[in-house]
Amino acid sequence: MNIWLRGVRGSSPTPLTPEAVKSKIAAVIQRAKPSDLSSPESRELFLSRLPDYIFGTTGGNTSCIEARLCEESVVILDCGTGLRELEKSIRKRKDSVKEFHIFFSHFHYDHILGLPYFGMMYDPSVTVHFYSPYPKMEEILRGFMVRPYHPVDFDSFNATIHFHVLKGRRMKIPGGHISWIKRSHPNGSFAYKLEQNGKSFIYSTDTELRQADFNRSPANIEFFENADALVLDAQYTLGEAFEKYDWGHSSYSMAVDFAIEFGISDLYLFHHEPLYDDKKMSSIKRSARWYTHRSKGKPEVNVRLAVEGFEIIL
Ligand SMILES: [Zn+2]
Ligand SMILES: [Zn+2]
Secondary structure (H helix, E strand, O other), X not given: OEEEEEEOEOOOOOOOOHHHHHHHHHHHHXXXXXXXXXXXXXXXXXXXXXXXXXXXXXXXXXXXXXXEOOOOEEEEEOOOOHHHHHHHHHHHOOOOOOEEEEEOOOOOHHHOOOHHHOHHHHOOOOEEEEEEOOOOHHHHHHHHOOOOOOOOOHHHOOOEEEEEEOOOOEEEEOOEEEEEEEEOOOOOEEEEEEEEOOEEEEEEOOOOOOHHXXXXXXXXXXXXOOOOEEEEEOOEOHHHHHHOOOOOOOEHHHHHHHHHHOOOOEEEEEOEOOOOOHHHHHHHHHHHHHHHHHOXXXXXXXXXXXXXXXXXXX
């Protein structure tokens, strides 16, 4: 399966500021020596050696994941503002996909804000399936798209829409399976696991990890053990996690501990704090990797920052 991170920011969209763009350009110029600029090859090499926080950005769109388990349909996990990037990418690829399976972790703004602007919703040849364990999903989505909050209401969507309230723990989807588990978060939240051909990908945003989540209970083991990739809420530093107890998010160190506990090979720190710029994000990644290395005698986790546009192939 192919997975793309379309929106990785938490809470509110966080565009790159003009000051940030200027400071990135200034930092590049400061580092360049005349020999770096002498040929196309040297320029290429120079750029490839720049730190990610200078020659790149973590991304400012809110939660949205695109997964392809088959040719005919797209699975979407949350509809934050990253949904527009997802649509742009589909149109750029001239992909003629007409079926979308959209799963919601929960309905806080940062996870639904992209939906009114998702062009596929206005295409009568498209079919959209919405899924959530929350029985009030349809009411919530309809209530969110009303005047004066938005110029047109939910019935303006021309796509064929089906609502599915999830029951049980697991279901089949085109190309594979999906399962879900409840997480600790204000108003609740669900993590999802996609499985195909023995590979598994878990999306666990807006999760405040608690002691019970580390218990090796049958439910935790069945869901998390030996997953190939885990996108996990790591909005806070450890200090902030103490200060913001009960705000519904986790620290990067708890995320690392959790991935180690369940033998997860690749961890993507996700739902980035909107106040943090690329340099701060890069320092969080370094600290998380240092923290992983010092967890001696335990299986090592490959820790990455979730970066907008990144593709995970499983
Ligand atoms: Zn959120
Ligand atoms: Zn939330």
